[in-house]
Amino acid sequence: MINTVTGTGACPRCGTTTASLRDAVPWCPGCEWNLDAYDPGRREREFGWTWIDRWTHRLAFRATGQQFRQLLGRPLGDTGSGTARTLTAVVSLLLVTAVLALAVVGGWLIVAFPFPNLAIVLGVAMVALAVALRPRFGRVDPDLEVLSRDRAPELFGLIDEVAAAIGAPVPDVVGVDGAVNAYAGAVGVRRRRVLALGLPLWGSLTAGERVALLGHELGHFVNGDPRRGLLTQPAFTTLASAADLFRPVRTTVGGGLVEMVGDALGRAFQWVLSRVLFGAHLVLVSVALRDSQRAEYLADDLAARVAGTTAASDLLDALLATESLTLAVRVHARAGHGPDRWRSAFTEARAASGDRLPLLRQLSVRDESSLFAAHPPLGLRRQLLAGRPWQDPSVVLTPARLERIDAELTKEYARFRRTVEWSG
Template sequence: MHTAAAETVQPCPECGTEIRTDARFTTWCAACDWNVDPERAEEKRGRLARARRAQARRHGERLLAELSAGGNLSAHRDTSSILAVALSLVVHALTLAVTAGDVWFLVTGWGGWGMIPGIFLLALAWSLRPRFDGLPKDTPVLRRADAPELFALVDEIARVAGTRGVDAIAVDNRINASVASYGVRGRRLLTLGLPLWEALTPQQRIALLGHEMGHYVNGDTRHGRVVAAAFRSLITWHYYFEPVDHEPLDDTGALMLLLNVLYVLPRLLVRGILTLLDQLTLRATQRAEYLADRVAARAGSTEAALELMDHLLIADSAAVTLRREVNLAALSGPRRTGASADLTDGLWERLAADLASVPEHERDRQRRAGVLRGHSVDDSHPPTHLRHACLLIGEPAPPAVTTDTEREHRIAGELAAARARVARQIIRDGY
């Protein structure tokens, strides 16, 4: 098991204040914020990405101000959401027009040259069709019969959120968790990333599940079927208009060059519509995250929800630990033989111990750096420090759902096979 590095003490080169250092983490000063964010991740982002992150931050700040003033965020059908749905319907109308066009060409040109554009449009319409996601094929998927205790816990938390539970639970190697719908009937899928799940306390896990169940009741326009399908169609269109590689001196290359020139305007149009749809749904998506955080606090307690956010700030440490485990396994022996089973023993316990050993001064640095760079899980989420502030509005919520040691052991037993399989995948395939 990995142990924490010994701490040393040195003066700050800026203000002279005594600072504690740990060889595993960045040396910084809490008194003057010297070296608090040496990576300056925001500077590495492209101009458009920085603009989008700034827009997300502005939306997050406005929503937090509304909440602080006693506003109600539950009314999710605002003007932007309505416009997003309307724009999505226009996108779907284009798909229907392509479908109607291919039917017309095939019917009127059957047996003749008209079949060529008909077949082309048929293939295009097929690629643009609405799709229903299925269950993941490369990760363990649990049904109710496989994990009755875990599903019962999810059901209990779902009742707190005001919704029903899920139909399947997938387990993967991401430092994350998510919910989605699958199949024509819109069944519910919860995906648990073991590197996150294994690092949390039981109450923090309840808060995590509460957050995910909250997404089923918060009216996130972007993840509704109409808008989500429009995003997928637009991304497909954009792919078709991507520039084609070509050799300028070749005859075929000249044709590809001409196609690239012709693609410029359609590509810009599709990108513009994608950007507009993104902007129209960004506020609703951020509102959904705030509301999901409130469900997390109701289910697991405000304290557990806040601690969960702190874990997200040190997600990079979890990734570093897993990469180190992969490297150690590679040095210890072949990863694709039976020996790999021994190398995965205790992986999750070592990961949890490593994250638990992250000192408070490093967690504090991550919080301050997160404020400076507007850290968020991704560009669709409000900055983490704003979500943190939102949970502190009003009285702290006590836990509505609790668990005990016996229940935790039963859930761990239900996840045992998935834990072993995901650990083998990480050691075998890398991280």
């Protein structure tokens, strides 16, 4: 439940009455004084030390705002090699080269010396480390219910239209799941394109918002997001995997003084190495995610191109209200109702909270600013759309076609409702 508090005091900068939502630290809705405040009661700890989390939050808030101002009113379609993208690609290449070197040198040590030999032990360890650190390119989520064109021709037809409108390739795999979310990505060395639609979200959106959702997700196939690139993806995982491998584990129990001292020194070395690797991972990811956030802005622009500015903006507002969406879906799914009732209930909830939307958009900037966030705050994403040229929809989903698409997913909706009922 969202509680709104006004009259909590006067802004010391402009005199406007401050406001608060959801027990947040008050801020000024006029000049946004104190919007950058660190609110420990509403944020998960990133490092565990309050003073560090406060400092990194301020850094993230400033970096997020600076990027927004740089992109406001500028073309977003250039996915060329910026500084962040170049650095990510170079580091990924170096990491992959290092892993290959480990494997090659380790293999040479195994075959170059006669058995038994300590060099062979070192070689086996190096090969094992290379295998553990090898790039992983993901696979299709086993919980995803994969659809076929024969099974859902209307949905696939809509996906084809949206992809053509924004110049994106069609996904190789389309599926649904029970998440209040949707995502698009590439898996495997061949980078098979996957589109996943969460049924609670998909069923609760209006026709225009569904087109915008498809436009945004398919836009990830052409917006240059480094998280999805074959050449840049290793930068997001390799150093973290190495830090986890070197995390100290106590292996000696009892034993003499020499064993205890050796174990303590070994664990101290592992601790330092693990922290250095993890620190390097955090720095690299925080830099790479700046480009991911730019890619999200571009995906929003592509959504507006295909669904129109109004529908794309409404979609972002819907994502701000996922708490209300989840409640509406659960209540009506347990009552045996389908997506038509979810949609009307969610529409009613959004209309009832319409006066709080401007505050929710502002609060999202505080809540969602992070050095490790792949998405910019929803409030800034909507503001950037509002500052760009107005766009009319190029693909229109009619009510009749929407009903046919939902009819194709009848079994999947029913399966989701049973899951909600069983979950209590």
